[in-house]
Amino acid sequence: MITGAVRTMASGRQRATNFELRHLRYFVALVEERNFERAALRLGIAQPGLSQQIFSLEAIVGLPLLDRSKRSVNLTPTGQALYEDATKIIAQADATLSLIRRVGRGEKGRITVGYVASASYSGILTEMLGSFRRSLPDIELQLFEMEMRQQLQRIKDGDIDFGYIRPPAPIPSDLETTTVLKEPLVVAMPAGHPLASRTAIKLLDLRDDVFITPRQPPDVGFHANTLSACGEAGFKPKLDLNGRDFTTIASMIAVGLGIALVPHSMNCFGLPGVRYVPLVDNEITTDLAVVYRKKEASPAVRAFITHHRDLSGQRRTKNRMHGKSLT
Amino acid sequence: MITGAVRTMASGRQRATNFELRHLRYFVALVEERNFERAALRLGIAQPGLSQQIFSLEAIVGLPLLDRSKRSVNLTPTGQALYEDATKIIAQADATLSLIRRVGRGEKGRITVGYVASASYSGILTEMLGSFRRSLPDIELQLFEMEMRQQLQRIKDGDIDFGYIRPPAPIPSDLETTTVLKEPLVVAMPAGHPLASRTAIKLLDLRDDVFITPRQPPDVGFHANTLSACGEAGFKPKLDLNGRDFTTIASMIAVGLGIALVPHSMNCFGLPGVRYVPLVDNEITTDLAVVYRKKEASPAVRAFITHHRDLSGQRRTKNRMHGKSLT
DNA sequence: TTTTTTCAGAAGCAAAAGTTATGATAACTG
DNA sequence: CAGTTATCATAACTTTTGCTTCTGAAAAAA
Missing domain, CATH: 3.40.190.10 (Periplasmic binding protein-like II)
Incomplete structure (x- = not known):
């Protein structure tokens, strides 16, 4: 049997609210202050409210968290276990708040x-x-x-x-x-091409060569670049649209299947048998x-x-x- | 300027309550259902309440979590980030509850x-x-x-x-x-002791030997055991209380400083020069x-x-x- | 277009948090 | 060992706020 006086708040069934961060915050404050009065002060509420919330928490957990045999705040083993986890949960919640605020500021x-x-x-x-x-x-x-x-x-x-x-x-x-970035186009040609040793080439000189372009629709990317450049130079190029990307195009050039207009920066790709020759038409660029x-x-x-x-x-x-x- | 009608719930400042697990639970339900009505149903509340709580959460975070340009539940990047963390926090809170209930049941x-x-x-x-x-x-x-x-x-x-x-x-x-555990006492003695080769010894035969006991008060542990055993056998033993523990006592015995009554299980400790000999007085035991x-x-x-x-x-x-x- | 779906707003209610006042008792203290 | 203090629990009451119903507005669907 329980002690004589009926303690409705303690022994009476507690309304079963949900488990909330509030419960944990209050419990942590109580454990750390080891005193209801001081903990309530720290939380900015009155002491009885804290008492009630701790009872509520005990009702949620279904176990006593405090040893109430003495007039002091002593944790039960369950209370100790909860305290250790409660601080973690609160810290994680705080971390989440600050994290998503950083997301909001574009820092994360x-x-x-x-x-x-x-x-x-x-x-x-x-x-x-x-x-x-x-x-x-x-x-x-x-x-x-x-x-x-x-x-x-x-x-x-x-x-x-x-x-x-x-x-x-x-x-x-x-x-x-x-x-x-805007960079000049250069001509990628086989090392054995008659014009391969020139320091610069006029695009028109290449009017009889086959231009290899990436396999793309005619209005897009390098295909379009090549067409318009040649158009400006005054001729309609012979095309071979079978290149997949610039590296395969370079290989195709190396074996003599044709030439190509490529970005100047391609010359980092020094495949044997391929020469990169600048155009005298300096305004021919790619973006x-x-x-x-x-x-x-x-x-x-x-x-x-x-x-x-x-x-x-x-x-x-x-x-x-x-x-x-x-x- | 905002749209004509003043939306007090949306644009009006929201009372700034605390960050609670409820907010996260509601938000997760909303994100997973992608619909206020269904999410509210799942949570067991009415739809407007959910709307309000989501606004409240946005006020706490200080950032929009939903893209309200369309009549549908679309997350902002912030909302996405929160969702990922919210599930974690809720899971951790649930885990904590079940953990401390296990502590309460003595399983942890x-x-x-x-x-x-x-x-x-x-x-x-x-x-x-x-x-x-x-x-x-x-x-x-x-x-x-x-x-x-x-x-x-x-x-x-x-x-x-x-x-x-x-x-x-x-x-x-x-x-x-x-x-x-109750186990018999045996005599630990130097290999060179006259009685060391016996298969069993009467305790009284050792009345002239020096008994080494752990350094303890006379009413405690092996000191007390030795005194009472010898007393029952009818003599008052000569004592040397300088042993720290059984291993040092064994070493002292090995070099010939005396003998000792030790638990039978001590014979697992086979130090060279030490013999363990049973007592015929079978009722002499240690607990x-x-x-x-x-x-x-x-x-x-x-x-x-x-x-x-x-x-x-x-x-x-x-x-x-x-x-x-x-x- | 008309209808339907879906989210937001207003107003009010009810539950729960929190308050003040007080009681009970453990823990000091002279 | 009283008498006092400190500390937690309880009762009763107030305020806050979460949640409800009813309604409106606008997007999406038919």
Whole structure:
């Protein structure tokens, strides 16, 4: 039998509310202060309220947490076990709050980036991503090599956040592009080609050669670049659209299947039997651009966009000052 | 400017309540159902209440969690981040509840056990602890080799829960003891002692030898055992109380400083130059007992106590059946 | 378009948290 | 060993707030 006096709050059944962080916060304060009065003071409530909440917690747990044989705050083994976990749960809840506030400020998050294979040759991808990572190290970057048109679709769909492409391309109306690099085109030709030893070539001199381009629709990417460049030079090129990417195109050139217009930065790819020769037509260039959603919700991605706009703005200014020497 | 109608619930400042598990539970339900109506149903509340709580959560976080541009439940990146953590916090809270309920049922906990060094020789300590561990593997056992009197004090103080001792000892009134093993005493003597090659010795034959005993008060442990055994045999032994424990006593015997009465189980300690010879006085025995608090709060420790009482009861029954052959 | 679905707002109710006042008793203290 | 103090529990009451029902507005579907 229980002690004579009926303690309705203690022995009477407690209304069974839900387990809440409040219970844990109160319990932790009580354990740490080892005194209801002081704990209540620390919590900014009156002492009886704390008493009630502790009873409520005991009702939820279904076990006594305090040894009430003496007029002091002594934990039962159960209470001790709860205290150890309670601090952890509270800490985790606090950590979560501050984490998602950091997500809100764009200091934390995940960005998925697509890129065409040729984007990595110029080094600008590494440069852009590297400086971004240094400024916001807690943002996770995921990179996917991907065809241009696939990128556009998946950015639109929200599957990925960002893409590196080579214009021209049919940009959907809800996507935005920014050019981050403009580089001259050079001619990639077999080492045995009659013009391979020249220091520079006029594009028109290549009117009888076969131009290998990536397997793409005629209005997109390098295919389009090649067509328009030759068009400007005054001829319609013979085409072979069987290249998959620049590395296979380079191999095709090495075995003598044709020539190609490629970005200047391709010359890092020194396949034997392939020569890269500059064009005298200096204004023939190719762009590297980034694509992203116009209305971007994620603060992290917005920061990434801003970073790209800032850096490509800087680069353009610098290049203007140095007299546009893009080699 | 915001849309014409003033949305007090949405745009009006939300009373800033505390961050509670309720917010997380509601938010998780909403995210998983992707629909306020269904989520509210699952939570057993009406839909507007859920709406309000989600707004309240957004006010606490300080950031929008849902994209309200459309009439559908779409998470913002912040909301996504919160969802991932929210499930973790809820899971941890649930785990804590079930954990401490297990503590309450005595299936989980920590027990600290003290033991006198000689307790480990008989193998009963390993046996008792091993079988307990097999039956309740989630209870953590911590072992401390400790002098008997220190054990009694620390069990009383609540520093440790349980002790293995060798009676007799002054047991405080709030502690309880149970004998778990009764074993015969044997004589440990130098190999060169005149009686060392006997198969059994009468204790009285040793009345002129020096008995080495552990450095203890006269009413405690082996000191007391030796005194009472010799007293029963009819003589008052010459004593040397400089032994620290049985291993140093054995070394002292080996170099010829005296003899000692030791537990039969000590013969596992085969130091060169020491012989263990049985006594013909077969009723001369020593006990190994366990000590614990009479009023023990911890369910884990209570389970441990019960286990010891059960097992030593079994052993006694078995021994009676086998004719008390304690060798 | 019309209808349906779905989320938000207003007002009120009811439950639960919290308050003040007080009681009971363990723990000091002279 | 009283007498006092400290400390926790209880009762009764107030306030807060979570939740309800009813209703509105707008997007999505037909």
